[in-house]
Amino acid sequence: MTDPVLEFAHVSITAPGADGPRTLVHDCTLQVAPGEVLGLVGESGSGKTMSVRAVAGLLPDGFTVEGAIRIDGQDISELPAKRLRDIRARRLGMVFQTPRAHLNPLRTIGDFMTEALVTVAGESADAAARRAMELLAEVGIPDPERRMRQRPGDLSGGLLQRVMIAATLAMDPPILLADEITTALDVTTQEEVMAVLADLRRTRQLAVLFITHDLALAAAVCDRVAVMQDGRIVETLSASTMRADAREPYTQRLLSAVLPADLLSGQTAAEPILVVDGLQKTFHVRSARGGRREVFVAVDDVGFALAPGGSLGIVGESGSGKSTTARIICGLESADAGTVSVKGEDWTTPARSARGRRQRARIAQMVFQDPYLSLDRRQTVRQCLTEAVAVHRRSASRAELRARVDELLASVRLDPTLADRRPRSLSGGQRQRVAIARALAADPEILVLDEAVSALDVTTQVEILTLLDAIRRDTGVALLMISHDLAAVRRLCDQVVVMRSGRIVEHGPIADVLDDPQAEYTRLLLDSIPREGWVPRRRIPARVSVPDDSTGAASGSSTSAPITALEGDR
Amino acid sequence: MTTGVLRRVLGKLGALLLTLFLASVVIYSAILLTPGDPVVALAGGVRPTPELIAVIKAEHHLDQPVWIQYLYWVGGVLTGDFGTSFVYKTPVVDLIGSRFGITLLLVLYTVLLIVVFGVGSGILAARRRGAAEKAVLVGTSVGVAMPTFVVAILLIFIFGRLLGWFPVFGAGEGLLDNLYHLTLPAISLSVLYIAYVSRITRGAIVAQAHSEHVDTARVRGIPSERIFRNHVFLNASPQILAISGTTIAGLFAVSAIAEQAFGIGGIGSLLTEAAARKDLPVVQILSLLLVALFVVLNAVVDVVIAFIDPDSARSRRTA
Structure with a gap:
C-alpha cells in the first residue's frame, strides 16, 4: 500500500463544557491512501464529524486535539498557523452535508469558484474563471457560463453539491473530506453525486474520507469502513466483506438495521431492548x-x-x-x-x-x-x-x-x-x-x-x-x-x-x-x-x-x- | 441590474409616493383638530372685524370646503409655494431654507459619529474576545439607557462648564466654527444610537461568523481578512444598514432635542417653536418635510440592500 496522505495517530478530541470537559473522540487511528475511499460510519453523535472538522481546522472554540493528525506525513499541530492554512487550502477539499448553507447566498457561483484560485493560488481573474468553468463542466453542470453568474438561490441542492465538489477540486487537492454529502439529497440526486465522486476518485487518485451514517451507502462506495461508536473506532473492515467480517455487536446492529426485514428474522440473537x-x-x-x-x-x-x-x-x-x-x-x-x-x-x-x-x-x-x-x-x-x-x-x-x-x-x-x-x-x-x-x-x-x-x-x-x-x-x-x-x-x-x-x-x-x-x-x-x-x-x-x-x-x-x-x- | 432590483426600486417609488400622499392628508387634517380659529391667528391675535375676516378667508380659501383647501395647499407645495408663516409673515420656504443647512450639518455630523463609533465598536466587539468585547458591551448597555437630553445636560456641564473646551450655545459662523459648535450637540444626539447600532452590528456579525458558508471559506484557505470582508461583513451589512437607515432618517426629527438644549436655530427648534405658537403653515410644511426625508432615506437604504442581496427582493422560494 502506498503511504497514506491522511493519517490519524491516537487522536482524541475534547470539548469544553459547563460540567467539565467531555472527550468526543477517543484514541482514533486511521489512514487514507491515495485513490482510496475510507468510510467513517456510526450513528449521529459518534464523533465522525468532529474528526474531520479537526483535520479541516473547523473545531469550535475551546476544543482541544491530542495525538497527531498527519497530512502527507506532516503533523499539522507542529505547523505554524500560516503554513497550516496554506496546506489545508492546497491539500484538502471538504464537502459538507448541506450545500445551500455552505455557500455564501450573496455571492455568485463564479465568485465562489474562483475565490481560492485568486486569493490562495494567485491566479489572474480570467484564468481562474476559465478554470472554474472547466471544473463545473467536469462535475457535469450544464451551461457553466450561465451558472457562474447565478447565486446559490438559483440552483437546486444537487447542483449546489456538485458546485461544492467542483470548487474543492479547484486547488487539485489529494484529499477529499466528505461529511454526509448526500444525506440532505433525495435518492436519485444522491446517486448522481456519488457517480461524480467515483469518477473523480478514479481520474484524480483522490484519497477520500467519507463520512456517513448510511452503511448501505458506505458498503457501496468505500474500500474500507471504520466503524465509530461513542468516539471510538471499534473496528475497521473491508467494505466488500463487511457483513461477514463484522465482529463488534455495534457493527452488527448497524448492519442489521440496513438489512431487509426478511433477513432480519434469522438474526434475533440480540438481546431485546x-x-x-x-x-x-x-x-x-x-x-x-x-x-x-x-x-x-x-x-x-x-x-x-x-x-x-x-x-x-x-x-x-x-x-x-x-x-x-x-x-x-x-x-x-x-x-x-x-x-x-x-x-x-x-x-x-x-x-x-x-x-x-x-x-x-x-x-x-x-x-x-x-x-x-x-x-x-x-x-x-x-x-x-x-x-x-x-x-x-x-x-x-x-x-x-x-x-x-x-x-x-x-x-x-x-x-x-x-x-x-x-x-x-x-x-x-x-x-x-x-x-x-x-x-x-x-x-x-x-x-x-x-x-x-x-x-x-x-x-x-x-x-x-x-x-x-x-x-x-x-x-x-x-x-x-x-x-x-x-x-x-x-x-x-x-x-x-x-x-x-x-x-x-x-x-x-x-x-x-x-x-x-x-x-x-x-x-x-x-x-x-x-x-x-x-x-x-x-x-x-x-x-x-x-x-x-x-x-x-x-x-x-x-x-x-x-x-x-x-x-x-x- | 437584475429585474428583482428594478422591480424593487419601482415598487419602492410607488410606495413612497403613496406614503407622502397619505402623510399630506393626515398633516393637513391636523388643522381641523387644532383648537382656535385660524382666522384669529392670521389676523395677528387681534379681534378681527367682519370685513377683515372675509378678506382673510378669501385670501386663504377658508371659505371653501376642506378638501378644496387641501387641494390648494398641495397644489402650492407641488409648485413650490409653501405658504406664509402666520407668525413671522415671511414665506415658509425662507424660514426653513435659512435653518435647514445647520440641521443637515448636525445630522451629518451625528451620522458620521454613529457610523464610525457604532459600527466600529460593533465590529471590535464581534472580532476581539475578552476585554474589548466586555468594554463595548458595558458601554453600550449604559449608552442605550441614556436619553439625549440627559447626555446633553451632562456634556454641557462637563465640557462647557467644568472644562470649557466646547461652546454650549449657538451654531457659530463659518464651517469650521459650525463644526466646533455642533460637536457637543452631535455627541449628545449620537450616544443612544451609537450604542444601538453597535449592538446590532455585533449581533449581525457574530451570527454571520458562525454560519456554515464561513466554515467553507476557512477550509478553502481564504485569508481571514477577506473572509471577514466578503463573507461576514457583507452578509451582515443588510441588517446593519436597515437599522442605521431608520435611525438616521429619524435624526432630523430627534435633532430638535439637541437644538433646543444647545440653542441652535435649526429646523428642529423651528418646529417646536412653530408648534407652540400655532404657526400652522410652518408646522405643516416641516412635518411633510420630515416624513419625506424619512421615507426617502429608508427607500434609498432598501435599494442599497437590494443591490447587496437581490434575493431579498424576491418572494421566498421553496426549493
Missing part, C-alpha cells in the same frame, strides 16, 4: 348509567419483546388497550401488575425525578397522533427542535445546537426553508415530520408511535411511513407502532401483536400473522382493510368499553365482549 411481561392495568370508571364506580380492565396480562432496531406493531380497535400499553412503557401511566424492562433496567414504575425522566427520554421517545396539538403553536420549527436538543445536550454550544437541528431537519427530509415557520403554516405531514424530528432529538433507541399516521391523508401516510422506515434503517432506532391500521403496520413492522379488550389475541412475525391469521379477530381486522374489489360491509362495532363511553352498552363486564357477536354478522 424492551421486554414487557404480564402487564396489567385497571381503571376505576364511573358507570355510564351513573351510580357505583366500575372496574375496567384496560390491559390484561400483556407481554412481548422488541429487538434493538426492530419494529413491532400493536394493532387493535380503540379501547383494546394498545395505547394504555404504550403509555405505561413511556411512563405516562403506571401499571398495576407486571414488568416493563428496557435494556435490562426496570421501567415498571414511572421515573419520579426530572433526571430519571430525562434519562429514560434519551432511550424512549413518543410521537403522538395529532402533531398540531403536540407542537407548541407559538414556536417555530427551529425553536421547537433547538429546545428539544438542548434538553439532552445541555452543555452544547449554539453552533452545535444549530448543527444538530439542521441534521434533524435533514433526517426527516424537511426542507430547511420551513425551519422558521410555525405549526399553523405547515401541512399535516410536515408537522408530523417536525414531531418525529423532535422525538429524534434525544437520539432515542426506541420510538413509540401512537397512531402517528392515523390523522394523515393516505399519500402523506405513505410518505411518513417510508420516512420512519428509512430512519430505522439509518439510525437503528427500534419502533413500537400503535395503530388500528393493519396496512400501515404491515408497511413498517417486522412483528405484530394483535390486541383486543386488553388482551393479546395473536402475536408473531408480521407475514405469518397477516397472511395466515389464527385468531378470528385478526381475520376480522384484515377483512376490514380497503383493497381492490373490496366491498365495505357494516359490522357491529366491537363491544369494548372506553372510560367515557356514553352509549350505556358497555356496562357490566365489558372485557368479555364475545367475538361470536361479530361473527354473527358475517
Whole structure:
C-alpha cells in the first residue's frame, strides 16, 4: 500500500463544557491512501464529524486535539498557523452535508469558484474563471457560463453539491473530506453525486474520507469502513466483506438495521431492548348509567419483546388497550401488575425525578397522533427542535445546537426553508415530520408511535411511513407502532401483536400473522382493510368499553365482549 | 441590474409616493383638530372685524370646503409655494431654507459619529474576545439607557462648564466654527444610537461568523481578512444598514432635542417653536418635510440592500 496522505495517530478530541470537559473522540487511528475511499460510519453523535472538522481546522472554540493528525506525513499541530492554512487550502477539499448553507447566498457561483484560485493560488481573474468553468463542466453542470453568474438561490441542492465538489477540486487537492454529502439529497440526486465522486476518485487518485451514517451507502462506495461508536473506532473492515467480517455487536446492529426485514428474522440473537411481561392495568370508571364506580380492565396480562432496531406493531380497535400499553412503557401511566424492562433496567414504575425522566427520554421517545396539538403553536420549527436538543445536550454550544437541528431537519427530509415557520403554516405531514424530528432529538433507541399516521391523508401516510422506515434503517432506532391500521403496520413492522379488550389475541412475525391469521379477530381486522374489489360491509362495532363511553352498552363486564357477536354478522 | 432590483426600486417609488400622499392628508387634517380659529391667528391675535375676516378667508380659501383647501395647499407645495408663516409673515420656504443647512450639518455630523463609533465598536466587539468585547458591551448597555437630553445636560456641564473646551450655545459662523459648535450637540444626539447600532452590528456579525458558508471559506484557505470582508461583513451589512437607515432618517426629527438644549436655530427648534405658537403653515410644511426625508432615506437604504442581496427582493422560494 502506498503511504497514506491522511493519517490519524491516537487522536482524541475534547470539548469544553459547563460540567467539565467531555472527550468526543477517543484514541482514533486511521489512514487514507491515495485513490482510496475510507468510510467513517456510526450513528449521529459518534464523533465522525468532529474528526474531520479537526483535520479541516473547523473545531469550535475551546476544543482541544491530542495525538497527531498527519497530512502527507506532516503533523499539522507542529505547523505554524500560516503554513497550516496554506496546506489545508492546497491539500484538502471538504464537502459538507448541506450545500445551500455552505455557500455564501450573496455571492455568485463564479465568485465562489474562483475565490481560492485568486486569493490562495494567485491566479489572474480570467484564468481562474476559465478554470472554474472547466471544473463545473467536469462535475457535469450544464451551461457553466450561465451558472457562474447565478447565486446559490438559483440552483437546486444537487447542483449546489456538485458546485461544492467542483470548487474543492479547484486547488487539485489529494484529499477529499466528505461529511454526509448526500444525506440532505433525495435518492436519485444522491446517486448522481456519488457517480461524480467515483469518477473523480478514479481520474484524480483522490484519497477520500467519507463520512456517513448510511452503511448501505458506505458498503457501496468505500474500500474500507471504520466503524465509530461513542468516539471510538471499534473496528475497521473491508467494505466488500463487511457483513461477514463484522465482529463488534455495534457493527452488527448497524448492519442489521440496513438489512431487509426478511433477513432480519434469522438474526434475533440480540438481546431485546424492551421486554414487557404480564402487564396489567385497571381503571376505576364511573358507570355510564351513573351510580357505583366500575372496574375496567384496560390491559390484561400483556407481554412481548422488541429487538434493538426492530419494529413491532400493536394493532387493535380503540379501547383494546394498545395505547394504555404504550403509555405505561413511556411512563405516562403506571401499571398495576407486571414488568416493563428496557435494556435490562426496570421501567415498571414511572421515573419520579426530572433526571430519571430525562434519562429514560434519551432511550424512549413518543410521537403522538395529532402533531398540531403536540407542537407548541407559538414556536417555530427551529425553536421547537433547538429546545428539544438542548434538553439532552445541555452543555452544547449554539453552533452545535444549530448543527444538530439542521441534521434533524435533514433526517426527516424537511426542507430547511420551513425551519422558521410555525405549526399553523405547515401541512399535516410536515408537522408530523417536525414531531418525529423532535422525538429524534434525544437520539432515542426506541420510538413509540401512537397512531402517528392515523390523522394523515393516505399519500402523506405513505410518505411518513417510508420516512420512519428509512430512519430505522439509518439510525437503528427500534419502533413500537400503535395503530388500528393493519396496512400501515404491515408497511413498517417486522412483528405484530394483535390486541383486543386488553388482551393479546395473536402475536408473531408480521407475514405469518397477516397472511395466515389464527385468531378470528385478526381475520376480522384484515377483512376490514380497503383493497381492490373490496366491498365495505357494516359490522357491529366491537363491544369494548372506553372510560367515557356514553352509549350505556358497555356496562357490566365489558372485557368479555364475545367475538361470536361479530361473527354473527358475517 | 437584475429585474428583482428594478422591480424593487419601482415598487419602492410607488410606495413612497403613496406614503407622502397619505402623510399630506393626515398633516393637513391636523388643522381641523387644532383648537382656535385660524382666522384669529392670521389676523395677528387681534379681534378681527367682519370685513377683515372675509378678506382673510378669501385670501386663504377658508371659505371653501376642506378638501378644496387641501387641494390648494398641495397644489402650492407641488409648485413650490409653501405658504406664509402666520407668525413671522415671511414665506415658509425662507424660514426653513435659512435653518435647514445647520440641521443637515448636525445630522451629518451625528451620522458620521454613529457610523464610525457604532459600527466600529460593533465590529471590535464581534472580532476581539475578552476585554474589548466586555468594554463595548458595558458601554453600550449604559449608552442605550441614556436619553439625549440627559447626555446633553451632562456634556454641557462637563465640557462647557467644568472644562470649557466646547461652546454650549449657538451654531457659530463659518464651517469650521459650525463644526466646533455642533460637536457637543452631535455627541449628545449620537450616544443612544451609537450604542444601538453597535449592538446590532455585533449581533449581525457574530451570527454571520458562525454560519456554515464561513466554515467553507476557512477550509478553502481564504485569508481571514477577506473572509471577514466578503463573507461576514457583507452578509451582515443588510441588517446593519436597515437599522442605521431608520435611525438616521429619524435624526432630523430627534435633532430638535439637541437644538433646543444647545440653542441652535435649526429646523428642529423651528418646529417646536412653530408648534407652540400655532404657526400652522410652518408646522405643516416641516412635518411633510420630515416624513419625506424619512421615507426617502429608508427607500434609498432598501435599494442599497437590494443591490447587496437581490434575493431579498424576491418572494421566498421553496426549493
